[in-house]
Amino acid sequence: EAGVTQFPSHSVIEKGQTVTLRCDPISGHDNLYWYRRVMGKEIKFLLHFVKESKQDESGMPNNRFLAERTGGTYSTLKVQPAELEDSGVYFCASSLGGYSPLHFGNGTRLTVT
């Protein structure tokens, strides 16, 4: 079984540019989550999809971040325009829901210069 895959693994962009991160969950997992770890801080929840619907986006930091999950399969997280404080590692996870464990991807390391 393929795990959660994220692309790209690394991204370096300049302040003001746009970046789109992609996550492919495990097949059959309706629940998809985005988390991020800013340098030296905790991993924080961003949002949760059930299929294509946003169940909880309480962790999204501001309106420069847009997450989509068209068709309920893969998801994208767009940052536009990127700021320096957006640098960090963005993790995607998926699960069957309920008390099922979260399966995390390897993360995308975003550096904004």
Added chain:
Amino acid sequence: GNSVTQMEGPVTLSEEAFLTINCTYTATGYPSLFWYVQYPGEGLQLLLKATKADDKGSNKGFEATYRKETTSFHLEKGSVQVSDSAVYFCALSDPNSGGSNYKLTFGKGTLLTVNP
């Protein structure tokens, strides 16, 4: 709000040494508690969990006991190996997330290096 505090690293041990990584939490209600591990170049993996007070989670020789009275979930291993070198994260689930484990609150992570 919910929070997790774990000992700051890095922690460096020799092979076969005893490991303890402290973790305490603050939460309203009754969260589930987790330890996740991130090996170099990989994603987070669930190491073990406990869902109620006095439960002991265990996996790969690691153990942690849910202590409600001290709000702690310390990770222990009796004899570490070089292959245990990784970053360890303590986490709790939001007790108000309607019976789901999705909304995790993490600690900052502890880097463990085990030398041969």
